[in-house]
Amino acid sequence: MPASTYFVQECPTCGRNLQVRVEYLGKKVVCQHCSAKFRATEPGSEKGPAAMGNSSLSLLERADELLQSAEASGIGVRGSSRDSA
Numbered sequence: 758m759p760a761s762t763y764f765v766q767e768c769p770t771c772g773r774n775l776q777v778r779v780e781y782l783g784k785k786v787v788c789q790h791c792s793a794k795f796r797a798t799e800p801g802s803e804k805g806p807a808a809m810g811n812s813s814l815s816l817l818e819r820a821d822e823l824l825q826s827a828e829a830s831g832i833g834v835r836g837s838s839r840d841s842a
Contacts, residue, residue: 764800768793
């Protein structure tokens with residue numbers, strides 16, 4: 758069986774480096790660490806998360822954004838009617 762060729766891509770959600778098979782380029786993949794779904798892009802391409810540079814959110818900014826949206830929807834807020842069910 759021939760060996761597969763991999764490239765490294767950073768998960769846009771958790772920031773971990775993932776080994777992705779080249780045959781998955783352009784397809785949706787799932788991070789094995791955080792289960793985020795994203796498109797596998799060619800390293801160094803303009804579409805890749807690493808190429809976004811300053812325009813992409815830092816991990817802490819993304820976490821803040823997710824916490825605010827969860828709070829706004831009542832998910833995980835102590836004392837809410839959803840938690841007492």
